[in-house]
Amino acid sequence: MKGKLIELESFQIIDSLVDLSKYSSEEAEVVRRIIHATGDVEYAELVRFSHNAIDLVKDAIKKRWSVVCDVEMVKAGITERLAAEFGLELKSFINDKRVLELARKKGLTRAETSIEFANGLYDGIIFVIGNAPTALLKVIDLYKQNQLKNSVVIAFPVGFVKAAFSKEQLLKTNIPYITNVGQKGGSAVAAAAFRAVAKLL
């Protein structure tokens, strides 16, 4: 209860600090929760939504598409508790032995290998990427090869090598996305974005 009041006060302060008027009210809620999770008001300028992305992610949640996270920390941030509310299964294959072996064999990152692996398992995937640019580049690569299953992508890979590039490439596709421009991002951001959309349901 006290925690809930602090959250509300926090959202009011965020609204006094940034201008979210360029976003729809539902988009603004996603951006607000990202700022809440990072303390970083710059996200008000950085977050990007493809057309109708929030409705498409909501639909994917309602259809109980598989939620595939690039790292365990994204899963932990979404929380099993929230996932259970919507009957969702949170998956991450980054530590799966089959993925480790495939990655070693092919000389690829575990992250990109785990994405390809998940795409082979499911049809209907909510990718939530909070760490590895190579994971997002693999999603885009599968899309370009017409091999990507029905998917929506919440993508906030972070860092100075290919993170900004991978997100720029995503903006050029027709994959439904929630993402950001630039090198910022991370698992807390990706998890916050997913949770924000779920809470709109």
Added chain:
Amino acid sequence: MKGKLIELESFQIIDSLVDLSKYSSEEAEVVRRIIHATGDVEYAELVRFSHNAIDLVKDAIKKRWSVVCDVEMVKAGITERLAAEFGLELKSFINDKRVLELARKKGLTRAETSIEFANGLYDGIIFVIGNAPTALLKVIDLYKQNQLKNSVVIAFPVGFVKAAFSKEQLLKTNIPYITNVGQKGGSAVAAAAFRAVAKLL
């Protein structure tokens, strides 16, 4: 292997973007890993270490003090794999039923209640706080009441309500700390800071 090379390249880019010369070389490594985890170069100006903090956290790890995280996401970010390397147990009591009941009874947040609960269980605690200002304020409160067990604190609570304040208060104590100034922070930052120190061992 490919992931490792990307990490190295990323660190080189970070060093070209920010000046870490005001930090010791070990402190700089912690800041570098925080920037790596967030993509946010501003941390080069924000991170603070108490005197000799890194050696004290290293000692605490070597003594296998209990690692108490305010939220599950910090645990996931540290990873059980890294913890196992050092024989550490990662704990979080935020979802513990006894804590939920105590918090409800006292009208306190689960976060602050979980800290008090952990302080009652252990002597020798590495607190890793990535979310709740109330958790850090509870650590400080216990310290002021001479009730805090032997502890070191890695504290990056985030947000616009009391996060900056709680960290300012921490700077005024004699608790060994790694923290930052301002509203920024989060579980990815706290986990990155802990991992960075462990990797110095």
